[in-house]
Amino acid sequence: MKIKIFKILAKLNKAILPSYTKKQLDLSKATKMQLAIIGWRVYVTKNAIE
Secondary structure, X not given: OHHHHHHHHHHHHHHHOOOOOOOOXXXXXXXXXXXXXXXXXXXXXXXXXX
16 A cells, blocks of 8 residues: 555656656755755655565
């Protein structure tokens, strides 16, 4: 059940949130909001895979 929820969240993230890898964002120059989005995407992706 938990994995299904995270897989759905991962699809929503892909559709809604910006992809900073495509924009080649430098992490040392990222704002706190951008870092929070990156952290959220990593958290959801990690839990969707498990």
